Amino acid sequence: MQLSEDQKEIISEELLPVTDIDIRALSEIYDEQDIYLSVYLPVSGRENEHLNDIFVDSRASAIKKALNPELRSEFEKTFEMAKSSIFDEPISGEKGRIIFASSKEAFLHVYRLAVEPEQSFVLDTSPYLLPLAKLRADYEDYGVLLVDSQEAKFTCIRSDIAEEKKHLSTDLMNKHKKGGWSQARFNHLRKGAIKSFLSEVAENVQETCDQLQTRGFVLAGPGEAKQQLMEMLPQEIQHKVLGVIDVPIDISRDELVEAGDAVLQESEHSEAVTVAEELKAAILKGGLAAYGLEDVKTALEQARVNTLVILKDSSVPGWICEKCQNLQANAKPPKECERCGGPTSVVNVVEELYEMAQRTGAKVEFVEIEDFFDSDNVVGALLRY
Numbered sequence: 001m002q003l004s005e006d007q008k009e010i011i012s013e014e015l016l017p018v019t020d021i022d023i024r025a026l027s028e029i030y031d032e033q034d035i036y037l038s039v040y041l042p043v044s045g046r047e048n049e050h051l052n053d054i055f056v057d058s059r060a061s062a063i064k065k066a067l068n069p070e071l072r073s074e075f076e077k078t079f080e081m082a083k084s085s086i087f088d089e090p091i092s093g094e095k096g097r098i099i100f101a102s103s104k105e106a107f108l109h110v111y112r113l114a115v116e117p118e119q120s121f122v123l124d125t126s127p128y129l130l131p132l133a134k135l136r137a138d139y140e141d142y143g144v145l146l147v148d149s150q151e152a153k154f155t156c157i158r159s160d161i162a163e164e165k166k167h168l169s170t171d172l173m174n175k176h177k178k179g180g181w182s183q184a185r186f187n188h189l190r191k192g193a194i195k196s197f198l199s200e201v202a203e204n205v206q207e208t209c210d211q212l213q214t215r216g217f218v219l220a221g222p223g224e225a226k227q228q229l230m231e232m233l234p235q236e237i238q239h240k241v242l243g244v245i246d247v248p249i250d251i252s253r254d255e256l257v258e259a260g261d262a263v264l265q266e267s268e269h270s271e272a273v274t275v276a277e278e279l280k281a282a283i284l285k286g287g288l289a290a291y292g293l294e295d296v297k298t299a300l301e302q303a304r305v306n307t308l309v310i311l312k313d314s315s316v317p318g319w320i321c322e323k324c325q326n327l328q329a330n331a332k333p334p335k336e337c338e339r340c341g342g343p344t345s346v347v348n349v350v351e352e353l354y355e356m357a358q359r360t361g362a363k364v365e366f367v368e369i370e371d372f373f374d375s376d377n378v379v380g381a382l383l384r385y
Contacts, residue, residue, distance in 0.1 A: 011110040017158035018135045032128040032322040038128035039099040040117040059121035077103035085110045100127040123325040130351045143217030144260045149194045149225045152201040170197040202232040216240040242249040242267045254320035276371040288383040293329045300356040307382040308357040312366045314378035319350040
């Protein structure tokens, strides 16, 4: 694939949410030879630095031994090109780093993350995207609305990076002069002021949700104000509430992210279970579903897949023809493709199916083994038609 100049180099100098990485554009990059190096590393702390040194040296050495002289020379150039980005000191708050590189294509992407990926060092015909896909599934963008009777803050949390988007407060007349209003009159006015303030918050929440493309938001805070607000929200905004939690209004940003993440993970698991149940029902009733590697692959090739369902942490060996994209599972690669005579390479078939889903606009859902239909078949699909 011919790359434009602005596609060739992307180097983030600041922390980047994983949802800002254009995974669909990356899925369209490929070559007939193994020229793309993909590196995923946790980078916070001295222990990770030491472990990364050992891991990278070991993987680079193993790859060199497996390559023919021409590709070995190309890999060494790519590794040299990426080395400074791999071993660069982490910036403040950086916990993980992803590097995609190819010397042949003058291609270098470096992404600094506030979340930790698992170690991976892969040379392939295209950027290795499955670990990135799992990070995106685990760290979707969401909001936290922190509210009490006097103050409301809407914080957008993107890959554990918290960005405050709205901040409202009101003076609720907490003090009044002696000889002024009666206590009953004061309490009545104060309740009215709280209701008016929460009404304003509700309007701002709707406006904020319309502007931000988030999964939804967590409603948080002390006391009863958050429940009062929940009742005031329009029905369509109530459906965006991922959960309601009790936390102090002066909760630290780190604690807020931790509390929000716990709600998000529970919500994501619930959604994954729902999708798995839909797939099971469709398979049992002969509905719009495909199951097993061959049927799912065919449906993806025909762009019929609405949602690709992948068993989390699954891997299937196979090969692909880099010329005609002939994909075969559970088989050793022939010297040349039986369909077109093109070059073949070893692949993780699950990764290839994920990339096909990206290119055809299908949604992807990762599910746990206990929620899946049958662990012997690691993929399924809900179909468009």
